[in-house]
Amino acid sequence: MNPAWALLRLASPQLPIGGYSYSQGLEMAVENGRVRDAASARRWISDQLMLNLSRFEAPRLLAHCRAAADEDWPALAQRCDEHRASRETRELYQESRQMGYSLQQLLNGLPELDAAARDFLASHTEPHLALGWALAARAWHISPDDALAAWLWSWLENQLAVLMKTLPLGQQAAQRLTSELLPLLQQAQQDADGIDPKHIGSAAFGLSLACMAHERQYSRLFRS
Numbered sequence: 001m002n003p004a005w006a007l008l009r010l011a012s013p014q015l016p017i018g019g020y021s022y023s024q025g026l027e028m029a030v031e032n033g034r035v036r037d038a039a040s041a042r043r044w045i046s047d048q049l050m051l052n053l054s055r056f057e058a059p060r061l062l063a064h065c066r067a068a069a070d071e072d073w074p075a076l077a078q079r080c081d082e083h084r085a086s087r088e089t090r091e092l093y094q095e096s097r098q099m100g101y102s103l104q105q106l107l108n109g110l111p112e113l114d115a116a117a118r119d120f121l122a123s124h125t126e127p128h129l130a131l132g133w134a135l136a137a138r139a140w141h142i143s144p145d146d147a148l149a150a151w152l153w154s155w156l157e158n159q160l161a162v163l164m165k166t167l168p169l170g171q172q173a174a175q176r177l178t179s180e181l182l183p184l185l186q187q188a189q190q191d192a193d194g195i196d197p198k199h200i201g202s203a204a205f206g207l208s209l210a211c212m213a214h215e216r217q218y219s220r221l222f223r224s
Helices: 003-011 024-032 040-067 073-085 088-110 115-122 127-138 144-166 169-192 206-212
Strands: none
Touching: 003 127, 003 144, 003 206, 024 144, 024 206, 040 073, 040 127, 040 144, 040 169, 073 115, 073 127, 073 206, 115 127, 127 144, 144 169
16 A cells, blocks of 8 residues: 555544644734734744754654554653643644544544554543554554654644734635745754654744634634
């Protein structure tokens, strides 16, 4: 079977985990004028990629995927504990938990998940997104590096969807932004691959403040 099918399946916005519901603070950045056009949107997303995702979220997810692929269940359990503790705001915690729960429901109904992975998933009452993503990659025989690439692509696609709903940004402008941001997406993946799990860390204060402010935003389209 063509391995591209599995990769496209994992990265697809049709994966029923509700990723389209979240903006990760971007809606608040639009509300307060920090993001107001294509140029400022590019700056926001670029900073997210290089100052947060490449140093923190991406290597953390990659560590989950590698532990699941290697059947290193104690290491995967440790990664789960670290991930849960790393959620800085109520919205980010709920986002990871809700999307993880949706992935758990999906995986439990699929025949591809092997018994060991199924037992590990069942032992976690509050699975998060990184765990579900890692086990989905294992079930569909997707390498950890490709699983990370799929996650980065889905993240970027969701951010651009937020912009098209909250800014006067059309599809052609979004495609131009995609072309400009793809080299950074590649760099984020390479940087994440080179980080020792012991040195994973970031200090994205602006993102945390935007997410906390979004919790109190009067009118909004997105859950975070």
